[in-house]
Amino acid sequence: MDRLDHLYRWVDDRLDLAGAQSFLGKAFPAEDSFLLGEVALFCFLLLVLSGVFLGFFFEPSTSEVEYEGSVAQYQGEELPESFVSVLNITYDVPFGMLIRRMHHWAAHLMIAATGLHMLRVFFTGAYRNPREPNWLIGTGLAGVTMFAAYTGYALPFDEFASTAVGIGYNVSLSIPIVGETIANLAFGGSFPSSATIPRFYFLHVLVLPATIAGLIGLHMLVLVRQKHTEARRDADVPAPGGDDATAADGGAVASDDDSVVVGLPAFPNQAAVSAVVFFLTLATLSLLAGFLPVHNIAEYGPNDPASTPSLIMPDWFLMWGYGFLKLTPSWLSFDVLGVHVSAEFVGGLALPGLVFGLVALWPFIDYEPEPTHFTADPLERPFQTGVGVAGVVFIMIASIAGMDVILGHVVGMTTAQLKPYLIAALALGPPLAGLIVYAGLGGFADGEPPDDEPTADTGRDE
Numbered sequence: 001m002d003r004l005d006h007l008y009r010w011v012d013d014r015l016d017l018a019g020a021q022s023f024l025g026k027a028f029p030a031e032d033s034f035l036l037g038e039v040a041l042f043c044f045l046l047l048v049l050s051g052v053f054l055g056f057f058f059e060p061s062t063s064e065v066e067y068e069g070s071v072a073q074y075q076g077e078e079l080p081e082s083f084v085s086v087l088n089i090t091y092d093v094p095f096g097m098l099i100r101r102m103h104h105w106a107a108h109l110m111i112a113a114t115g116l117h118m119l120r121v122f123f124t125g126a127y128r129n130p131r132e133p134n135w136l137i138g139t140g141l142a143g144v145t146m147f148a149a150y151t152g153y154a155l156p157f158d159e160f161a162s163t164a165v166g167i168g169y170n171v172s173l174s175i176p177i178v179g180e181t182i183a184n185l186a187f188g189g190s191f192p193s194s195a196t197i198p199r200f201y202f203l204h205v206l207v208l209p210a211t212i213a214g215l216i217g218l219h220m221l222v223l224v225r226q227k228h229t230e231a232r233r234d235a236d237v238p239a240p241g242g243d244d245a246t247a248a249d250g251g252a253v254a255s256d257d258d259s260v261v262v263g264l265p266a267f268p269n270q271a272a273v274s275a276v277v278f279f280l281t282l283a284t285l286s287l288l289a290g291f292l293p294v295h296n297i298a299e300y301g302p303n304d305p306a307s308t309p310s311l312i313m314p315d316w317f318l319m320w321g322y323g324f325l326k327l328t329p330s331w332l333s334f335d336v337l338g339v340h341v342s343a344e345f346v347g348g349l350a351l352p353g354l355v356f357g358l359v360a361l362w363p364f365i366d367y368e369p370e371p372t373h374f375t376a377d378p379l380e381r382p383f384q385t386g387v388g389v390a391g392v393v394f395i396m397i398a399s400i401a402g403m404d405v406i407l408g409h410v411v412g413m414t415t416a417q418l419k420p421y422l423i424a425a426l427a428l429g430p431p432l433a434g435l436i437v438y439a440g441l442g443g444f445a446d447g448e449p450p451d452d453e454p455t456a457d458t459g460r461d462e
């Protein structure tokens with residue numbers, strides 16, 4: 001014991017552990033939906049770990065090498081090195097297939113968890129003053145995470161992924177004035193060239209993960225500084241002591257006092273909950289990786305510039321942008337001051353950019369002048385909840401439009417026949433859904449609509 005005390009004092013002298021106690025005592029509201037952000041965080045961690053494993057075996061090069069692995073159909077063939085290395089990871093490296101699948105599913109789960117986390121923040125109004133900075137950082141995180149997944153998708157250099165990634169190349173080229181420079185910078189020259197894979201590899205393993213890690217760090221710093229939002233309390237809560245939950249007024253936190261957070265201390269309680277969330281995330285990814293195959297590159301074959309797969313589709317999280325591209329009519333090309341704006345640019349970048357821009361600006365559109373620390377009940381906010389539902393319906397219809405070939409097959413129509421219906425659905429569906437929600441929540445009722453909760457007029461205790 002003496003030795004342990006001695007060790008503790010040795011570390012304490014150097015790192016001021018006592019000073020860190022106020023941080024370790026920070027309160028986390030015990031609210032399950034607040035764990036979605038943690039799921040995204042743990043997916044990122046697992047992506048880095050599995051990515052390091054893959055990095056030992058992946059070759060970022062398109063030079064032709066002879067394939068000597070165990071897939072019979074390619075034996076003795078000259079194939080691009082990156083394609084060969086992913087075949088080796090999948091079929092010859094011990095645990096390679098499992099780790100490759102875990103990496104793949106972790107990327108998908110991270111994006112899904114980020115999207116759900118964002119919806120949680122939106123519908124509970126947790127983006128409002130003073131949390132606009134974290135909403136902005138979060139929007140950036142969502143964009144960079146999707147771009148990181150896109151660059152990873154291209155790395156095996158198989159026929160399907162290369163063709164799908166080529167859509168992004170054409171869209172970057174369509175940017176007025178600077179398109180060619182941006183496309184050259186991101187894709188290492190024209191696509192697909194021998195420089196594309198090394199360029200994407202550099203972005204995928206260094207630039208984008210470092211950016212995501214930096215943004216997550218900033219996101220967490222702002223969160224710790226501002227503290228969590230918290231659901232409104234039904235009654236006064238006895239203060240158990242500790243940093244946040246110590247009430248100045250005789251050991252109880254008043255139900256309407258949002259200057260303190262009531263919840264579990266960061267250590268050890270919340271840390272234990274987080275450990276459970278981590279292992280559940282790991283278990284989910286292990287199950288997915290164990291049972292669900294990913295992108296079967298042996299079936300698609302290596303990139304072949306001379307052929308085009310019959311069905312080209314990006315991953316599900318980019319499908320809405322692809323839907324915009326498909327629905328934008330080709331006559332929507334025009335010249336402004338001698339600069340050509342193509343339909344590809346309008347559908348592939350301007351519209352998705354507008355969506356991202358509106359999302360980023362939302363806390364300033366639904367502006368709250370006073371700091372608000374209690375979460376809102378979505379059922380009491382007809383306007384905001386209606387807008388949120390309309391937004392979700394919009395993204396869903398745009399995503400269905402991205403899968404128009406499959407939809408056409410199901411309903412027995414050509415994509416050209418479907419197009420006007422999809423455009424009408426995209427224009428009318430979201431406002432209709434939003435109006436139904438608005439009306440259902442009493443937005444049209446006489447008098448004031450159900451009020452947002454009262455706001456606090458104080459800052460928060462440190």
Ligand code: HEM
Nearest residue numbers: 034037038040041114118126134135138139141142228229
């Ligand atoms: C890589 C993606 C992301 C990660 C790892 C992440 C992580 C987290 C974590 C762990 C929390 C605290 C727990 C929680 O409230 O869920 C949090 C809070 C928050 N996040 Fe994120 N987040 C991400 C993306 C986003 C996005 C896309 C947005 C919105 C555009 C966003 C906005 C916020 C806000 C406003 C809070 C404070 C919520 C509150 O106090 O109730 N985050 N984030």
